[in-house]
Amino acid sequence: MNLLIRLIITTILVVIIAHFLPGISVQDYTSALWVALALGLLNAFLKPVLVLLTLPATIFTLGLFLLVINAVVILVGDYFVDGFAVDGFWNAFVFSILLSLGQSVMNGIFISEK
Numbered sequence: 001m002n003l004l005i006r007l008i009i010t011t012i013l014v015v016i017i018a019h020f021l022p023g024i025s026v027q028d029y030t031s032a033l034w035v036a037l038a039l040g041l042l043n044a045f046l047k048p049v050l051v052l053l054t055l056p057a058t059i060f061t062l063g064l065f066l067l068v069i070n071a072v073v074i075l076v077g078d079y080f081v082d083g084f085a086v087d088g089f090w091n092a093f094v095f096s097i098l099l100s101l102g103q104s105v106m107n108g109i110f111i112s113e114k
Helices: 002-020 029-053 055-060 065-080 089-110
Strands: 024-026 084-086
Touching: 002 024, 002 029, 002 089, 024 029, 029 055, 029 065, 029 084, 055 065, 065 084, 065 089, 084 089
Parallel strands: none
Antiparallel strands: 024 084
């Protein structure tokens, strides 16, 4: 049940952030749902590989390079989802920060940890 709630939260946040952030566009709610699914899968499978491959850079920057990895994951999601468009790296960077912050707040409110 928590997975479904997280998916809905991410979908809603993608729509809201795309509405207010120039350079990010989502065609419709179905595309936002596909973006949420794609980001979930990319975070589960691609992100750990990227983190492992860039471990020296992550250690050298005291973890700030993880923000770059998040932006790269957003750009890869843009490549795979047709109704989702990101205009560049910096838009993906800001989008990933806003999405991470929004997910942290909303998951803290709606997800019960038992």
